[in-house]
Amino acid sequence: MIESKMVESVAKQVNIQQDVRSFECVTTDSRKQAKHALFIPLVGDRFNGHHYLQAAIDSGATGSIWQEDEPIPTWLPADFQLYFVENSLVALQKLAQVYRDAVNPYVIGITGSNGKTTTKDIVFQLLGGEPYVHRTAGNLNNHIGLPLTLLSMPRDCKFAVVEMGMNHAGEISLLSKLARPDLGIVTNIGEAHIEHLGSREGIAKAKMEMLDGLKPNGALVMDGDEPLLESFQQQETISIGFGAAATETISDVKQTNEGYTFSFLGESFWHLPLLGKHNVKNAAYGMWIAQRLGVPDSLIKARLAQTAITGMRLERVEGPEGSIFINDAYNANPSSMKAAIETVKSMSGFHKRIAVLGDIYELGPDEEALHRSVAEAIDAPITDVICVGEKAFWIYDELKKQHGSVAIDYVEKVEDVAALIRPHLKHDTVVLLKASRRLALEQVLSAVKGGA
Structure with missing residues (x-):
């Protein structure tokens, strides 16, 4: 109100x-x-x-x-x-600040090249969800969406978990100053928007603009496995990662086809029902925050086991003839595409592992080299790769040079993929769908399910 x-x-x-x-x-x-x-x-x-x-x-x-x-x-x-x-835009932003101060929730701001939405969903779940936890809806994470997110908070909201997206330098600074987070999270540094920021170093600097609006005595949680963030370490900075350099270390990570078990915060056998090792780190961010805010470990463990995230992010979906699709078609950059491929490689019980890889956008002048770099992650046990789209041809071309054991195909259009994979769909087949959002690669799944 x-x-x-x-x-x-x-x-x-x-x-x-x-x-x-x-x-x-x-x-x-x-x-x-x-x-x-x-x-x-x-x-x-x-x-x-x-x-x-x-x-x-x-x-x-x-x-x-x-x-x-x-x-x-x-x-x-x-x-x-x-x-x-x-x-009117400035008025929208100022009104959001006024309302944010009137409601005065504990604000958690999240940015990063990958994992913002998944981390947001996990933090939301671990802090108890509705009605006292408010979160960004959809992709309302820019200079218009974030103010609208703040203005839609219930008056009795205790926590606000807000995403902060960006394309250019200075944008996270503005969003952080609008939200004034009590705690910030920088999930990782990838190649997204490198077209506008020039380098991963430029991306790291832009993401760390989160500090500009962080409340006095606020804390910042960040990727402890990213060397580019080491120079931003300060007293109230907590780094979380798999390596020894992190302030809080994740260990004993074991994968199943449904998720992971791992040790963290001095306790073993946490269970996360999500695919992708990077999601273990995303979960760890949320777990550290929940523990800091007084949520008992027993409740964190129970809520973590029930975690559900926004769709098309390593989403496990049943396909025809007992096959499994890993629908990760919401968005992509080279590092997240490689991570998705590694996830499928590590899944057990599958004879056929098919990776359908599409165009990646906003990579700037190095887009060809960055697409070709994806081929580094493709080897056995991946059995088949289908590249789709104009830019994904570079992945296909690089794979041809390797003369490996992986069967490769190339098509120009998404609608041509279903016919290639349909003969391979059996109970021991897993199919990865990964591309930038613009390609709408999830149409492959609806096509094979509909028999088109």
Whole structure:
């Protein structure tokens, strides 16, 4: 619930005599049905939300932020409230800060090249979930999405677990200053967005902008196996990893086809029902935080065993004829693609291990070399590789040079993959689907299930 006094605090003036009112939610989408909503019309290069005020009113808005350089509609209802500002985006962000301070939850901010959403879901689960833990929905993790995430918090929220995404330097700094996290997590440093940041060193520096908004005496949890983060170590920094250099070490990691057991925080036999060794580290971030915040180990263990994450992230799905698909098609960069391949290689009980690998985007001028580097991870027990898309041809071409035992194929379009893998689908076959989001590689699974 957003009170009018909060909105007034970010406005220069109000269009009518202010009455006492509140808004049940904030929306930037005039099409979204939202009763008693505050509409915030954003302006971009190709759109102007002010033009859709009538639609917003029809959808339930009872007030709106309004840029002072925009004409006021002559048909405006007499009881409809306008709050005048210089810039509606800045007003959205400032309002989020005001509301964040009013609710005053313990904020956990998460960034990193891979694993943000999985770590968010794990932290959410370990802290007890709804109704007292609020988390980023979908991909609302940028300069618009994060303020909307904060503004959607329930007033009795105790914890807010928020993702912070980025494409360019300076963006995490802004998001951190908006959320003012009590605790930050940097999951890892990969190659995502290297096109804009130039190098992994540049990515590391951009991710560590999390420190810019971290509360005084706040703590930062980060990847203890990443040398690029060593220079950022400070008193309130905790590093978690598999190597001896980490502050908190994960050990005795054992994989099953359903997940992992491991030792951490002085206790053995933690069970995580997720694939991917990197998810053990993501879970460890959440476990350390939960323990720091007073959750008993017995409860952490019980909640960890029930962990569920957002789909298409090493998601195990049953396919035709008893086959298994590992649907990791939400997004990709070279390091996460290699990690997914290693996960499939380490799964037991499969005669056929098929990797369907697609284009990776936003890799910049080194995109060919980075695609070709994926071939380093491909050998037995992988039996078959199908590369799909224009950029994935580089993976295929590099594999051809190796003259290995792995059968390789190349297709240009996703819709051509199903016909290649369908004859191999049996009870002892596992298929990995991995590519950047734009390729929508999960369509392969729906195609083979539908018999297309």
